[in-house]
Amino acid sequence: MGIGVAWALAAGWVASCALVLLDVVGGLLPGLGIPFDVAGMMSRLGGLTGAVLLAGTALAKQRQLNPECLRCIGLPKLLTTPRWTVIAGWVAVGGCTVRLAAQAAVGLDATPYRTGVSMVLFEGGFLLAGTALPLLLVTRFGRVFPRWMLLLPGAALGTGITAYFGVGLVQMIVAGIQGEAVYAGTSLPASFFWIAVPAYLVWGAGLAVATAGYFLRTRKPCKGCER
Numbered sequence: 001m002g003i004g005v006a007w008a009l010a011a012g013w014v015a016s017c018a019l020v021l022l023d024v025v026g027g028l029l030p031g032l033g034i035p036f037d038v039a040g041m042m043s044r045l046g047g048l049t050g051a052v053l054l055a056g057t058a059l060a061k062q063r064q065l066n067p068e069c070l071r072c073i074g075l076p077k078l079l080t081t082p083r084w085t086v087i088a089g090w091v092a093v094g095g096c097t098v099r100l101a102a103q104a105a106v107g108l109d110a111t112p113y114r115t116g117v118s119m120v121l122f123e124g125g126f127l128l129a130g131t132a133l134p135l136l137l138v139t140r141f142g143r144v145f146p147r148w149m150l151l152l153p154g155a156a157l158g159t160g161i162t163a164y165f166g167v168g169l170v171q172m173i174v175a176g177i178q179g180e181a182v183y184a185g186t187s188l189p190a191s192f193f194w195i196a197v198p199a200y201l202v203w204g205a206g207l208a209v210a211t212a213g214y215f216l217r218t219r220k221p222c223k224g225c226e227r
Contacts, residue, residue: 031118096130161204
């Protein structure tokens with residue numbers, strides 16, 4: 001199996017497990033009222049585990065191309081923060097802002113989730129993930145504190161949001177082509193979802209790219225190839 005094929009299959013596996021994002025939110029914040037299916041979550045977590053193992057195999061194969069470089073992934077360490085990383089960070093903030101604007105347009109109380117402590121925590125995390133996190137990934141302050149700890153939420157949220165809402169957008173497009181209603185089970189207008197879902201996708205993609213740039217900027221140089 002080629003390395004590129006392995007990476008593509010791993011990405012596809014992650015996309016097929018996109019609903020794990022709701023599993024995590026529903027499990028951590030049960031007060032929101034999001035349906036929580038333990039069996040379904042375990043199945044999706046198993047799929048993600050397979051994707052991680054496959055990606056690890058592809059990465060190990062890449063490193064075999066240069067056995068002296070155990071840390072090398074074929075990409076150089078960035079000495080400065082490139083413009084594309086900064087743009088990605090601001091694109092993520094823009095996606096979050098558009099999502100908030102769409103919510104404001106239909107009413108801030110028009111939400112399928114229950115109000116309460118869980119909702120307050122959810123909204124706080126929402127704002128941090130859409131503003132503070134992407135900007136920390138592309139500014140000097142983020143390399144001072146919390147340094148490497150930004151990689152975990154950046155990678156998890158960037159991948160999760162992109163996969164979940166990427167799949168959701170494809171489903172919306174297919175439904176639209178077939179003449180079916182989009183999210184017919186909610187009281188929100190279809191126009192809301194045509195704005196909110198692409199905004200989420202832009203947010204997730206920007207966050208993922210900013211996280212990749214942060215990794216290349218902060219990773220330890222490879223001793224074998226001095227990169």
